[in-house]
Amino acid sequence: MSRSGMSGFVWQHLKRLPRSVWIVGGLALVLIPVLLVGLLVVVVGGAWQAGGALIGQGSAALERAIPADVAQLARELPEAATLESLKAESQQRMEAELERLKAAAPVSAEALEQGLAAAALPAATEGLRQWTEQGRASADAALGALLGPTRPAADVSGEDPPGIVRLPGFVRTAFVRDGESLKVSWSGPAPHAEVVAFYTAQLAAAGYKAQVLEAGVDSEVVSFESTDRRLTLSARKGSRGGSEIEWAVH
Incomplete structure (x- = not known):
């Protein structure tokens, strides 16, 4: 339906x-x-x-x-009277403690000052001494780095080139022997240009022929030859003034 x-x-x-x-x-x-x-x-x-x-x-x-x-x-x-009594007692105790601190303050301050002075003076003196020594060492190190190593007071072991006269004030600073060859270093107060001029004149009088191999403001290299041997002179400006020279005997 x-x-x-x-x-x-x-x-x-x-x-x-x-x-x-x-x-x-x-x-x-x-x-x-x-x-x-x-x-x-x-x-x-x-x-x-x-x-x-x-x-x-x-x-x-x-x-x-x-x-x-x-x-x-x-x-x-508590009653009001009890509170007032406690308040008055606390105030009295506070005033008494304040007076005691006032009386002890000058003595404590003086003792503290003396104690600090006694403790600080040795420490300050030691600190000043260490600071001075450190400053001196730093200054010496800086000066040494600027000027270079000091000139030795005595010759090192070895020998000078045969027939070569050493200038006054010069010391032997290095020596090397390699068979028949020698290398000898000197250090002294004379400028390097004067050193080269002196040995050029001396060796020319002895029959050596001079030849400049290298030259600059602060250094010069000269070769000297004769009939029986050859010498090479290297001269340069020293770090503390004067000059440093090296002889090579061939």
Whole structure:
């Protein structure tokens, strides 16, 4: 059966109901909502009255408890006279302690000053001595780095080139022998240009032929040759003034 057929069938049966049934149904539809609203009013009113009663009981209990607590607190607190007495006693103790500190302060300050002076003076003296020594060592190191190593006071072991006269004030600083060859270093106060000029003149008089191999502002290399041997003179400006020379005998 289709939906339209079912609706027609139900409607035919409803039309057959008596009028009294329709009246009772309409009254039921009106009265049921009214009854529900009345029931809701009754429930809310009862709850309201119960809540008001509880609030009233709590307020009464609180009013009865507060005076009792206040009275107990008042009994436990010290009296005003006791507080004043404690205050006066504390103030007296504070004033007495302050006077004692004032009386002891000058003595303590003087003792502290003497103790600090006695402890600090040796430490300051030692620190000044160490600082002076460090400063002197630093200055010596800086000067040594600037000027170079000091000139030795005595000759090192070895020998001078045969037939070569050493200038006054020069010391032997190095010596190397390699078979028939020799290398000898001298260091002295004369400028390197004067050294080269002196030995050029001396060896030329002895029959050597001089030839400049290298020359500069601070150095010069000259070769001297004779019929039986050859010499090479290297002269340069010394780090502490004067000159440093090296003879190579071939």
